[in-house]
Amino acid sequence: MERVSSLAGNGVFADDYRETPSWLDDVAPFTGGSAELPESTDVLVIGSGYTGLSAALQTARGGRKTVVIDSADMGHGCSTRNGGQISTSIKPTQEALAKMVGAEKARAVRQEGVNALKWIEEFIREEEIDCDFRRVGRFHAAHTPDHYEALVRTAEQGRREEGIESVVVPRSEQRRELGTDAYYGGVVYSRHASVHPAKYHRGMLNKVEAAGAVLVPHCEATGLIEEADCVRVVTAKGEIRARDVVVATNGYTTNLTPWLKRRIIPIGSYIIATEELAPDLVDELFPTDRIASDTCRVVYYYRASPDRKRIVFGGRVSADEVDPRISGPLLHRDMARIFPQLRDVRISRSWHGTVAYSFDELAHIGSRGRVHHALSYCGSGVSMASYLGMRTGQKILGSAEGKTGFDGMPFPTRPFYTGNPWFLPWIVSWYRWRDQQECRKALKTRG
Numbered sequence: 001m002e003r004v005s006s007l008a009g010n011g012v013f014a015d016d017y018r019e020t021p022s023w024l025d026d027v028a029p030f031t032g033g034s035a036e037l038p039e040s041t042d043v044l045v046i047g048s049g050y051t052g053l054s055a056a057l058q059t060a061r062g063g064r065k066t067v068v069i070d071s072a073d074m075g076h077g078c079s080t081r082n083g084g085q086i087s088t089s090i091k092p093t094q095e096a097l098a099k100m101v102g103a104e105k106a107r108a109v110r111q112e113g114v115n116a117l118k119w120i121e122e123f124i125r126e127e128e129i130d131c132d133f134r135r136v137g138r139f140h141a142a143h144t145p146d147h148y149e150a151l152v153r154t155a156e157q158g159r160r161e162e163g164i165e166s167v168v169v170p171r172s173e174q175r176r177e178l179g180t181d182a183y184y185g186g187v188v189y190s191r192h193a194s195v196h197p198a199k200y201h202r203g204m205l206n207k208v209e210a211a212g213a214v215l216v217p218h219c220e221a222t223g224l225i226e227e228a229d230c231v232r233v234v235t236a237k238g239e240i241r242a243r244d245v246v247v248a249t250n251g252y253t254t255n256l257t258p259w260l261k262r263r264i265i266p267i268g269s270y271i272i273a274t275e276e277l278a279p280d281l282v283d284e285l286f287p288t289d290r291i292a293s294d295t296c297r298v299v300y301y302y303r304a305s306p307d308r309k310r311i312v313f314g315g316r317v318s319a320d321e322v323d324p325r326i327s328g329p330l331l332h333r334d335m336a337r338i339f340p341q342l343r344d345v346r347i348s349r350s351w352h353g354t355v356a357y358s359f360d361e362l363a364h365i366g367s368r369g370r371v372h373h374a375l376s377y378c379g380s381g382v383s384m385a386s387y388l389g390m391r392t393g394q395k396i397l398g399s400a401e402g403k404t405g406f407d408g409m410p411f412p413t414r415p416f417y418t419g420n421p422w423f424l425p426w427i428v429s430w431y432r433w434r435d436q437q438e439c440r441k442a443l444k445t446r447g
């Protein structure tokens, strides 16, 4: 049996181990906000992640009285928990999407991924948000030779038909990108970027507060009652009347909005940060400072922290939802399989968050009466949530700029699905089994 780690049981946890995102170590606790909920407002935003804040920034700056509430701390959801990897965020290929909605609509939807990536860089620069944004590029690694061939074909097609910049990296040159021999080459998407998720969130929060919005943490919305001229929202801190409501709850969507809950598949995503590493080791593992991901069905994503002191490694390591104390060692095992250099390195942080998938693997933006939504980023929401939040705010302001390529797309559900993804453990187990089989087969043929 291959020796993956010498750190058994609790030995895998560093002395400073905690189950909070490592990103929160770099931002002071948020002490602003209001304990009181106003009785009325123009716009009520439910959820204080990137989607909600980005919508609020538009409406507050557009002169609408805006209130943002969250059931927990501001930014409690994925927006302070993610891996900080920024891509074009659209999962289906042009070919697959064209089969669903026709070639022209497919192009319009895919273009929004490019727009979101471009927009977030401009937004961070223009707003002067200090959040370690870097256009480092992504190394997308193939876990088998067949996947490498497929990656090369997709990259060529993307360059030819959509102008997506990419560079093919064969296995013989892989060490230039990543300090591992576990993969069979890959493709660098040079326009993809990295960010410090919590610094970015805090920067946005400060902007929203400065724009005059009222921020109310620990204020769960529990009821929506639509009336002729407003929506009455029942919350833990009393009732508020709003002309428009933005539901920005993504993976944390509850029965507050059963229509959305029926369309969202909540999935836990798990992540660890290592203890501090020697600079030479980080340079060996991430010589170009790119973000990285792989072609496994149950994908791994990882990077060096912005200060290049730790490795932040994420993925889905269990069929069921588990505690970070369980997922941490499992992620460590998989990290050490890719980077044997890390097998004796301990974990300082282990945490998770709940992302939202949709049945068509697309983000969705829309309105039902006075209630607007933007969500289901399928695990890639740093740029898309910010971008579609912004567009939602513009829609509420009645601005023509608020139009998106997603407008008018159906938001599918499945018969009898009410928001409990009972089928997930089976699917995850099946995907993981197939990934493992493929890796074993590839290893045998490597000789």
Ligand SMILES: Cc1cc2nc3c(=O)[nH]c(=O)nc-3n(C[C@H](O)[C@H](O)[C@H](O)COP(=O)(O)OP(=O)(O)OC[C@H]3O[C@@H](n4cnc5c(N)ncnc54)[C@H](O)[C@@H]3O)c2cc1C
Pocket (backbone or CB within 6 Å): 046, 047, 048, 049, 050, 051, 052, 069, 070, 071, 072, 074, 075, 076, 077, 078, 079, 080, 081, 082, 083, 084, 085, 086, 087, 219, 220, 221, 222, 248, 249, 250, 251, 252, 253, 254, 256, 268, 269, 270, 271, 301, 314, 351, 352, 353, 354, 355, 374, 375, 377, 378, 379, 380, 381, 382, 383, 385
């Ligand atoms: C571990 C992990 C790694 C990830 N890595 C990446 C990555 O590298 N790149 C990438 O692009 N994306 C990544 N993502 C996904 C990305 O973080 C999300 O898509 C994005 O943050 C979604 O933002 P949001 O504002 O829509 O939702 P969230 O930030 O999740 O915010 C939703 C908020 O709604 C609140 N809420 C819910 N219901 C109510 C209610 N009834 N009343 C009041 N408040 C309510 C919640 O408390 C929560 O704060 C990752 C996610 C996780 C968990």
